Amino acid sequence: MRGLRKSFGAKVAVGGIDLDIPHGCFFGLVGPNGAGKTTTLGMVTGLLRPDAGLVLIDGVEVWRDPVAAKRRIGVLPEDLRLFDRLSGAELLTYNGLLRGMPAAVVEARASELLEVLGLADAAGTLVVDYSHGMRKKIALAAALLHAPRVLFLDEPFEAIDPVSARTIRGLLERYTAGGATVIFSSHVMELVQRLCDRVGIMHLGRLIAEGPTDQVRAGRSLEDAFVELVGASHAGDEELGWLGTWSA
Amino acid sequence: MAGHLVGLKLALLRNGLRRSNWPQQVALALGALAGLPLAFGGFLLLALVPRAEPGAGLLLVEIVFLLLFLGWGLFPLLSFAGDASLDPSRLALLPLRPRELVTGLSLAACVGVAPLCTLVALGGAVVGFGTLGPGVVLVVAAVLVQFALCIVGSRALLTALSRQLRSRKARDLVIVLIAVTALGLNLALQVGARLAERLERADLEALRPLARVLGWLPTGLAARALVDAGEGRLLPAVVELAGAVLAVALLGWWWWRSLDRVLTTAEPAARQRSRQSPGLFPRPLRRLLPADQRGAVAAKELRYLARHPRLRVAWVVSCLLGLALVVFVAATEGLHQPWVVLGSLTMAFLASQNSLNQFGFDGAAYWTHVVAGADPRGDLAGRNLASMVTGMVTTTVLALVLAVVTGGWLYVPVALCLSLGVLALSLGVADVVSVRFAYPLPEDASNLWAVQGTGQGCLVGIVQMLAFAAQGMLLLPLLALVVVGLVLWTPALVLVCPLAVVYGWFLWRVGLGLGTAWLTGHQPELLTALSIRRAA
Numbered sequence: 001m002r003g004l005r006k007s008f009g010a011k012v013a014v015g016g017i018d019l020d021i022p023h024g025c026f027f028g029l030v031g032p033n034g035a036g037k038t039t040t041l042g043m044v045t046g047l048l049r050p051d052a053g054l055v056l057i058d059g060v061e062v063w064r065d066p067v068a069a070k071r072r073i074g075v076l077p078e079d080l081r082l083f084d085r086l087s088g089a090e091l092l093t094y095n096g097l098l099r100g101m102p103a104a105v106v107e108a109r110a111s112e113l114l115e116v117l118g119l120a121d122a123a124g125t126l127v128v129d130y131s132h133g134m135r136k137k138i139a140l141a142a143a144l145l146h147a148p149r150v151l152f153l154d155e156p157f158e159a160i161d162p163v164s165a166r167t168i169r170g171l172l173e174r175y176t177a178g179g180a181t182v183i184f185s186s187h188v189m190e191l192v193q194r195l196c197d198r199v200g201i202m203h204l205g206r207l208i209a210e211g212p213t214d215q216v217r218a219g220r221s222l223e224d225a226f227v228e229l230v231g232a233s234h235a236g237d238e239e240l241g242w243l244g245t246w247s248a
Numbered sequence: 249m250a251g252h253l254v255g256l257k258l259a260l261l262r263n264g265l266r267r268s269n270w271p272q273q274v275a276l277a278l279g280a281l282a283g284l285p286l287a288f289g290g291f292l293l294l295a296l297v298p299r300a301e302p303g304a305g306l307l308l309v310e311i312v313f314l315l316l317f318l319g320w321g322l323f324p325l326l327s328f329a330g331d332a333s334l335d336p337s338r339l340a341l342l343p344l345r346p347r348e349l350v351t352g353l354s355l356a357a358c359v360g361v362a363p364l365c366t367l368v369a370l371g372g373a374v375v376g377f378g379t380l381g382p383g384v385v386l387v388v389a390a391v392l393v394q395f396a397l398c399i400v401g402s403r404a405l406l407t408a409l410s411r412q413l414r415s416r417k418a419r420d421l422v423i424v425l426i427a428v429t430a431l432g433l434n435l436a437l438q439v440g441a442r443l444a445e446r447l448e449r450a451d452l453e454a455l456r457p458l459a460r461v462l463g464w465l466p467t468g469l470a471a472r473a474l475v476d477a478g479e480g481r482l483l484p485a486v487v488e489l490a491g492a493v494l495a496v497a498l499l500g501w502w503w504w505r506s507l508d509r510v511l512t513t514a515e516p517a518a519r520q521r522s523r524q525s526p527g528l529f530p531r532p533l534r535r536l537l538p539a540d541q542r543g544a545v546a547a548k549e550l551r552y553l554a555r556h557p558r559l560r561v562a563w564v565v566s567c568l569l570g571l572a573l574v575v576f577v578a579a580t581e582g583l584h585q586p587w588v589v590l591g592s593l594t595m596a597f598l599a600s601q602n603s604l605n606q607f608g609f610d611g612a613a614y615w616t617h618v619v620a621g622a623d624p625r626g627d628l629a630g631r632n633l634a635s636m637v638t639g640m641v642t643t644t645v646l647a648l649v650l651a652v653v654t655g656g657w658l659y660v661p662v663a664l665c666l667s668l669g670v671l672a673l674s675l676g677v678a679d680v681v682s683v684r685f686a687y688p689l690p691e692d693a694s695n696l697w698a699v700q701g702t703g704q705g706c707l708v709g710i711v712q713m714l715a716f717a718a719q720g721m722l723l724l725p726l727l728a729l730v731v732v733g734l735v736l737w738t739p740a741l742v743l744v745c746p747l748a749v750v751y752g753w754f755l756w757r758v759g760l761g762l763g764t765a766w767l768t769g770h771q772p773e774l775l776t777a778l779s780i781r782r783a784a
Binding site: 045046047048049066067069070071073075077079081082083084085086089090093094095097098099100103124126128129142 | 416526527528539540541543544545547548551552555556610611612613615616617618619620621622623769771772773775776779
């Protein structure tokens, strides 16, 4: 991406981002709340039109040929608004047919994904009755269904139980080993440090650090590097002294 | 503690008013205005009738008391999802004992528009039955016991059912019940008013056994205590009052037990059905719908029609309107004409009206379409297909029923061809309007009165009126031909059949083309329009 910008009224959400992500890379995008991660992912995936800038995915310009670009990507957005009056299995069928996949392929892949992600028992349950973690998993299944070359995941491990998280981690690692690219945003630094080859740190709509994970953290933990780059607030250290005095 | 809970209720009322936008405030004002006639109507009824018709007094009070009790039981159940102060589990984390809660919540329940209206209505009984002397104390006591029965009974029932009411299915069901109850109430009031006009003194005598039965209910005991006290029979009044007080105590005990259970028992995890999914395509249409994007969108729309509470209300109401039309035609001698079958076209028109904002129910979930790079033409055509299926099914059923009633079988094919045309041209207009002027519907599916707070209600209204007018204008040529066929030259009715289909098909193609042309390349803008709340 080159010179990517987006403002909402007077507020600059993303103030010009240049970034190259190599094929087969596990890329982590981190930043404090309001840093512009979700807006950036929205613009890169064709969900939010940028004010300026260029996005190329696998050589295809996203905003000039959106259909070709979208064939190559799978997306798990942060705000999990799904067609929740469909059951899990119905939602996957719907997604597959929307992408023009043959019904038989959709059905076979959907049942496999439901099985691997531990949702087979809830395949007939309406998504509106799913827990938050289950919604994440069904949305991830929908993103993987057409075997995209690039996967964009916004907070994929939030509210996921440890067993499912391990399954998803394994699945994504196998996926990138096959040459696919995964770009994901997260607040869990330990996870980003463990999973990602490269990492980008966003703050106030700008990319303030980017490169191989080991290089960005420079011997420290990624969390320490992040806090140092973003600048931590120490407010509250003195004010909340009463917290150590028990009420009953 | 009780003071705090009363304060909480007042704050909720105040903030509810402050947070709501003007349509909600208008709705609230209308609600209060609707409450006032009920309150003063009840007051006048209880104050005047017993003096005018002493024989009818007891029965009247028994019925009014019972209706009040049932109203207090029913309406909080229906507004449970929308009223934060009704759900006791919200207080579960506070260190409160059930006894404190029962006292506090009882007092808090006495605050609000509904309790005020109830007290005003019950005040009429004090005026109607109050006499000078010791009896007046018992009259006031009976009224207060009736009020307590309403409050405690309502809260006890609500608390006992609170777990069930929080479930998604119950909330969905309640939405439909509200709509049907509102329609039913309207109908009952009209029928009741007609019957009351014909009521004579002899009928009152026939109702005496009913009074005897009602008299043994808790509300009946309070009513009998009131009447006996008013007529100077103090001893029976005291005994009956004691019975009613005992009922209040029993309801209070039930409430206390339910509260204890709600506050100390963990919510069971939602049960998940392990059954196999029936598949996206509804079984009867599996062979009819294409197994591609159009078919998938149509199937999703049909599934939503059956599962989304707001859409359920829309089709339940249009079915009831259809039924009302049939009843009206059957009951009116002058309407037993064959051409009345053409009245079934209202169903086609109603079915197309949701399409004017056909992306609204997708809301922010429309990102799925954007990110899939879904073909806008297939998307629109799928939605149109679903509207066409539902519109044609309901129109056909109504046309056949009307044909049975009026014998106008020859008009059935005319009605079906016309409805195809009407649906198609309405959908053509909708395809343009729905992509250019889309607006999100409230996220809260469980609150029928929720209004999207985007401040664009006025614009939406104007656009819908214009679309409605455009549909009307485009319908004029067909309408003119039908009138000619009915009044001047019958063969015109045969001519209109193919013409309606071709004309509708042509206008639908034009609308679909215009809608597709705009939507291609503007899907992100449509998504932004459908998720305004997120961007704000």
